[in-house]
Amino acid sequence: MRLLVDQVSNIRLMAVAPRGHRRDELSHEARPLVPPQRETGMMHLHLVDDARTHAAARQLTHYSSLREKTFEHLFLSQLGLELLARGVDFDVLHAEVDRHGYDVVIDADGIVRHIQLKVTNVGGARSDVSVNTxxxxxxxxxxxxxxxDPATRSFSGIRWFGNRPGQPLPDTGLKIARHSRANADGVKGERPDHRVLAGSRFDRLEDIGHLADRLFGIMPDSQQAFLWSRLHADQPLAFSWMQELLDGDTRAIPEDVSWDNGGAALGRLLPGYRMLxxxxxxxxxxxxxxxxxxWRAAGAWPGDAITLWTTLFLETRADHVGANDTPTGVPHLxxxxxxxxxxxIELANTDA
Incomplete structure (x- = not known):
């Protein structure tokens, strides 16, 4: 994992006078060898041959590695809790060395994801990342x-670059990344196996659940657990039986449920756009x-429980914006x- 840092601060690498010379012979006051600057690559240190600066560099490098591992554990704990809530069995493997472009491998019910992690601080100016092809x-x-977000000690944003499970990484483009440090001639050499990927190519996701959706999709053996992990009630429940439904009792839905009698409210419990x-x-x-x-062709709505619930959600949105071409309360709804x-109910009986 690469820890991207917008600015390395509070580190002053001082010029040291040769033996037999006073420091003020070099300058009126001590000056840093490296002026403060905004980093545009991975975090790195400019080192000089001085024991004190080497010690500071080693300490920061160690701290950086510790932060990387801490972020990795925080990410895996949040994703792991989401997968557990969905009833998904999973395993995590770690890359020993960073040579093949991934930091962690997650196997969730047979779906294997090789994941490269990037982390930036909130408010950072970073607009692209370097990726291993x-x-x-x-x-x-x-x-x-x-x-x-250091203030809350949590992730305030998640960005995603990838394809559906089973499909390879999308094309990363042709812009070759360069080393963050220049050589003796002041030239930053190319990194042939790395590409610069603009932030605009990443999808911004809502939360860790949205990321789990992108990573693993719908687990075929746990549709009920998956559905119930997605349900939400952002406002007071319109019907008393809905709390029983949220607790997992599908038979709490009344037999005489209809569009006007709880059906529209039922549709709004599901984040339908993300399900779609x-x-x-x-x-x-x-x-x-x-x-x-x-429905018009067969007299019945096609699809399983997830498809039907997504359809019901979209009908509620169409009704809300006035895009329904038929009045509410009609038989098809x-x-x-x-x-x-x-x-x-059939899904609950199958998973029981």
Whole structure:
């Protein structure tokens, strides 16, 4: 893992006079060998042949490694808790050396992800990162860029660069990265196996759950646990039975559930846009229209519990913005609510 630092501060590497000379013969006052500057690459130190500065450099380098491992453990603990909440069995492997482009490997129910981690402090000016192209040789390789907030000691932002599970890393472009330190001639040499990846190519994710969605998708053996880990209630529940549903009792949904009798509120419990990312590459309006066409053709809504709940969510959004071309309370929406109830009960019985 690379710890990206926008500025190395509070370190002054002092000029040391040769033996037999006073320091003030070099200058009126001690000057740092390296002026303060904003880093544009990985953190590095400018060293001189002085025991005190070597000691300070070694101490900072050790601290940097400690911070990297601390961030890695924080990331893995948060992701691990999310996977446990979904009922997913997982294992974590670590790279001993940074030669092949990844820091950790996570195997979650057979889906293997090689992950390269990047960390920057919140408010930093970093706009790109250097990535190892060897990561593209690994199955489902991806890059996770974390934004750390020292005030809260947590990650305040998550950025993602990758593909769906089973697909390789997207093209990283042609811009070759350079070493952060120049050689004796003042030239920063190229790093042929590294590319500069702009921050604009990363997707900004909402939280660690959103990252777990991108990393592993929907686990086929734990759909109920996955669904219930996604449910949320940002406002007071509209119906008393909804709390029982949130606690895992699918039969709490009334048999006479309909669009006007709890169905619309049921749809709003699911973060449908994020769920749609997992089940389709279509835009929301395209997906919803395809679902409606299925109902018109067969007299029943197509799909499993996750698809039906996503459809119900999108119907609530269409109704909210006035994009529903039919009035509320009509039979096709009532039927969608009843089909979802039946699918959830069947799912609970299957996973029991």
């Amino acid at each position: 060897k990561l593209a040789n690994k199955p489902s390789g991806c890059i996770v860029w974390l934004i750390f 990312e997992l089940i389709s590459d279509e835009q929301p309006d395209t997906f919803l229209e395809r679902q409606r066409e299925g 009532d039927q969608l609510c009843r089909q979802l109830r039946s699918a959830l």
